[in-house]
Amino acid sequence: MSFDYDLFVIGGGSGGVRAARLASSEAGAKVALAEEYRMGGTCVIRGCVPKKLMVFASGYTPAFEDARAYGWDVTSGAFDWSRFKTNLHAELTRLEGIYTRNLGNAGVEIFHTRAVVKDAHTVELANGQVFTAKHILVATGGRPFVPEFPGSDLAVTSNEMFLLDALPKKMLIVGGGFIACEFACIMNGLGVDVTQFYRGAQVLRGFDDEARGHVADQMTSGGVNLHVGTDVVSMKKTPDGIAVKSTTGHDDTYDVVMYATGRNPNTDGLGLAEAGVKLGRKGEVVVDDYSQTSVPSIYAVGDVTDRINLTPVAIREGAAFVETVFHGRPTKPDHDLVASAVFTQPELGTVGLTEEEAREREPIEVYSAAFRPMQTLFAGREDRVLMKLIVSRETRKVLGCHIVAPNAGEMIQLAAIAIKMGATKEDFDRTVAVHPTMSEELVTMKTPTRVA
Template sequence: MAFDFDLFVIGGGSGGVRAGRVAAQNGAKVALAEEFRMGGTCVIRGCVPKKLMVFASQFSAAFVDAKEYGWDVGVKPTFGWMGFRTKLHAELERLEGIYRKLLDNNDVTIFDSRAVVKDAHTVVLNDGKEITAKTILVAVGGRPVVPDFEGSEHAITSNDIFLLDEMPNKILIVGGGYIASEFAGILNGLGVHVTQAYRGEQILRGFDNEARELIASGMVEKGVNLQLNTDVAKIDKVGEAFAVTFKDGAVHTFDQVMYATGRRPNTDGMGLEDVGVALGKSGQIVVDEYSATAVPSIYAVGDVTDRVQLTPVAIREGMAFVETVIKGNPTPVDHDLIPSAVFTQPEFGTIGLSEEDAAKQEAIEVYATTFKPMNHSFAGRDDRVMMKLVVSKATRKVLGVHIVADGAGEMIQMVGIAVKMGATKEEFDRTVAVHPTMSEELVTMKEPVRTT
């Protein structure tokens, strides 16, 4: 059978664009459909605009510190949201243009349309046009969802933050994951009165407990009103504000309520189950180690598979797909030992096992230190940082590294190389420290603080 294309990619996010572009570079005839904007969650409404907002929010503390370092900063600085937002959107448009140019330069045919699957080799566009392909790659990502409760329609999500016409004076952020915690720090730094409510015992569930505790206390010290073991019962609109009734009966009023309690794969109405693609309980596409679905000609990468919801992982999955399907070199996706950063304030970088998870698997030693870094101490701040190594007693391999500090994301990228290579504690010890830095503690901790 002759097909219109060798590969049809549904979704113009990081994973889909990378797979489509590289497939085309390797001789495949490729088409890609995107119903919204090229770049996906990361570029348009995720990591990129969020990180720019992180940068903007950190200036409030920098202006205060500047005085302690001898700078006369003059009148009290103020933040202009609309000026920032205008430049932010211009930057996102620039990046979207780069994504399109990358595809155009590699002769990928772009359809600015929603595409759904009709059968194992056919997709249908919004206008009814049917297109055939030897292989279909689904890379449609996911979206934030708000649970259904009385007044839930009044809540916004992280997607909406970048579109606000003005910064709220008071906001309630519901959730305890990295998105909720990051935006709590961002908006607090921009001068918003932030309350973060989470129904659990501590934010950032699944991460190292010692790191979680330090991050939470640091957020509170910076002004976030963190309310744990707390959940919302209902939201009522009162004029331009929102009266939130909590499950303990307390009622508080906010200008905005943002929910960051979970995301769902964008598989609704895609026609996948009708053609035999298996979906999980949350709507995620079930795939094997090669990103293949139950239908031999249909593959999926990125957040829509709900494996590891990180942009670099989606890109790696897209590259492994190209190796496997286009180049004929079966390549499983490596999801082991992925370094990651959480841009809370304080920032968190992590790779490998938490102390708690490692202790469940084998006997370990824990090397850890918390201290005031030089720059914060001089400025009179109480902020503390943490450096932590989780080490196997048997093999001496470093099983996990957890950093809470300014620039933790930058540090963990470098440390991640050593951990991925299987470095031992003694190899860390043999590395000469760079002084004076915070990260030198990673190679100078000689005695464990705990063993199991």
């Protein structure tokens, strides 16, 4: 049977674009890709990139204050949201153009419209065009989830945060994951009066307990009004803004309420179940170790599979898919020891096991140090950073590393290389410190804080 394409990719985010480019340019496949919104997906258009630019913008407030302590005659002035927003969207448009050009240069045919799956080898575009493909790759990502309650339609999500007409004076953020905590720090840094509700006992569930407690302490000391064990009962539009009623009596009125209470895979209306593709409880595409679905000709990568929802992971999954399907080299994407960063203020960088996870598996040693870094100590701030290693007592391997500090994301990338290579605590100990730095603490902690 002949097909219109060797590969048809649905979704122009990081995973889909990588797979399409490699299949076309390196494997010589005839490839098409359909994207219904903007090329680049969540990460480039409404996630990692614009968020990190907002993180940078929000970091200037304490920098101005510190500069005065260092002898600079600085007047910070006011933050101009409209100017930043204009520059931000110009940059996103530039990046979108690069993604589109790179796909075109690789020989991929692009359709700027929605595509759905009709059967194991057929896709249909919103304009009525129908194409056949030997292989179909679903890479449609995820979307923010807002629970239904009275007034829930008044909430915005992370998607809309980059489109606000004006910076709010007072804002509520609901959620305790990394997106909620990042935006709480961002908006606080930009001068917004920020309150954060989280229904759980502590924010950043799933991260190391000591590290997430440290982040929460630094967030609150930095000005975020954090209420754990608290949820929203109802919201109502009033002349003064959005009136919020909470479960704990922390009722107030806000200009903007943002929900960051989880994300769901984008599989609604794609025709996957009808085509025989097995979906999970949240609507995620169920795949095997090679990203293959229950329909052999259909694969899926990235957040739509709800495995590890990180951009670099989606890219690796897309590359492994091409190796497996078009080069005949079965390749499993490596999901072990994936480092990640939470861009709060301060940042949290993490790789490997948390103390809680490691303790359940084997006897461990914990090395932990919290201290005031010299840069902000000199400026008179009370900031504290945390360096932490989890070590196997039997093998001496470093099982996990957790850093809460400015630029922790940069530090954890390098620590992840050593841990991925199987470095032991003694390997860390043999490494000469770089002084004076925060990260030197990782190689100077000689005595365990505790043994478990």
